[in-house]
Amino acid sequence: MTGGNKNDKVNMKTLAKELNLSTATISKAMRDSYDISHETKLRVMEAARRLNYVPNAYASSLRKQSSNTIAIIIPEIADSFFSQAINGIESIIAPQKYHALIYLTHDSYEREASMFNDLASGRVDGVIMSVASSTQDTGHIKKLQETGTPIVFFDRVCEDVTADKIITDDYNSAYNAAVHLLLAGCKNISLVTISGYPSILSAREQGYRDALNNNGFTTDDTRVVTCSNKYMGENVNEIKAHLTTVKPDGIIATVEQLATATYLACDELKLQIPGDVKVVCFTNQITAAILNPPLTTVLQPAYDMGKQAAEILFSRLSGRLIESEQELVMPSQLVARASTAS
Amino acid sequence: MTGGNKNDKVNMKTLAKELNLSTATISKAMRDSYDISHETKLRVMEAARRLNYVPNAYASSLRKQSSNTIAIIIPEIADSFFSQAINGIESIIAPQKYHALIYLTHDSYEREASMFNDLASGRVDGVIMSVASSTQDTGHIKKLQETGTPIVFFDRVCEDVTADKIITDDYNSAYNAAVHLLLAGCKNISLVTISGYPSILSAREQGYRDALNNNGFTTDDTRVVTCSNKYMGENVNEIKAHLTTVKPDGIIATVEQLATATYLACDELKLQIPGDVKVVCFTNQITAAILNPPLTTVLQPAYDMGKQAAEILFSRLSGRLIESEQELVMPSQLVARASTAS
DNA sequence: ATGAAAGCGCTAACAG
């Protein structure tokens, strides 16, 4: 360890001394202020480079009461939808020299609430989030909002929180997915979903129910499999049990993690897709096209949703956006593949 | 917006006034210091809760010269290996109340270097990283190390930087993958890889070459397809061209993103896997088992690698670990599936 | 165009 971490610590004072200027002048020069002469700026820049000077982020944040940092709060990172959304967010914030703190709730309300409590520390200027599936009470979110920290939701939004929201048309997407299965000849369609409160889950379920009901089918609750956990093995078992007892000829899976579980369940029961059961899943997995069989998906514009969320958050931060909170609905796309072929 | 962001800002002074104590006492009470009476601590806690007091993170960081924040610097987030590794990192840092800033290099040296320059601002206490494939010069990394910021590499390490490193045995994994293909009857094995400098790429290539050479096969450079970009379409075309001209009967793909490209290339050329070409890929994709056909993978312990990286970083940060930097080699696992069946 | 000085909110000596 070369450990030059104590003595050669170079700050504004060092620079000021080096150039016979005040720290105020250095500060202004570094930020390219209008009332510093061009020549002085050049001298400052040169010295900064030469001495490896980088302004201390926390001193600056403390003084300015703003941090150029946002929080991304999501349930899970090993998920194509969320990781693509992060790419979208990053595409906007990185050029602006903003920083992203990432927090994973693992769908736990307790963790989410604890994270929000911490964020009141002024650590971030704003938040982009997808709420945990187990979150019902939203007091923690409203409390942070009250401190003046803007929050933008994407995908898993909270209905009872007033904030900017980026979603896809979950109701229609599910409705269309169900119609797609009906047109493929299914008479007996089940929904495989996860437990939780976010409105996107109920919207997807309602879209599924309405599509069936509007087309002469009934939808009793036995046709809805609610996977209660994230352990692949248990989900597979729940789905297998359903396939064995209810014998659906079509399945709509509402979240990405259920795609693999559904395929494995069919596999283990030697059920053919799409012969015995047709499957469509809400997922952004890039491998959907090369699955056995290729999976019909409801594809969300994850990258663009992240981009939009970041852009709206920036508008709020800059004060440019003063209108009331908006809900932006972006289009999902049903990509038909062999898993739903007639 | 209830906007209580100005007037009711509650800090230590507020609390001190409220309780007729000094800010020093508040500070110590909040941190559960031994020289504060139990009773006072309770009063402080109560008041803190009542007034929604949360210590300002930046004031604390500035004063303590440490931020309880680390940086995770990776090439890409929409990648199973990296997102699983992040889960591993998070499992260690979250309970310790550490925060993670995430930076994506998109494999660009310029972005990586610029990020490292910024980190000299004291924003983070340490770094966990996987280097960009285009990074050859490592000056930016060494420069940050010289400020005393510990860096732990995982997977894509820099050979010429002295630091803690968590890797898998890339040479042997590739060697074994090649042997696996030979045993499956391949006579004509190609490597599909990406351009770049990280030693894991050359190790994987060397393992492949040695396995063939040691078993009586030659490995000329025409058998190595170097995909130069990340646009799926172009990669598919490069692989198709190779399949058409060289006609390999076995393929080893060195990184996750090449799995889908390879499958699509075979698909478009109507080549059967494993009949015409057998395929094995370094990937952690959960869908490997349900691909058409199920894909033989070299599975890295991504979650545990992230965990280890975080644990070692914490040892460094706490000063517990004083020995010289270590390289921890963790085992990969060859998971044989139908894509390499004889 | 530059500088002096105050202070962001917290912590760590040190005194009492």
Next chain:
DNA sequence: CTGTTAGCGCTTTCAT
């Protein structure tokens, strides 16, 4: 056990 004091490094009036 509690308080006083001096900063951490920066930004921002306000003078000059």
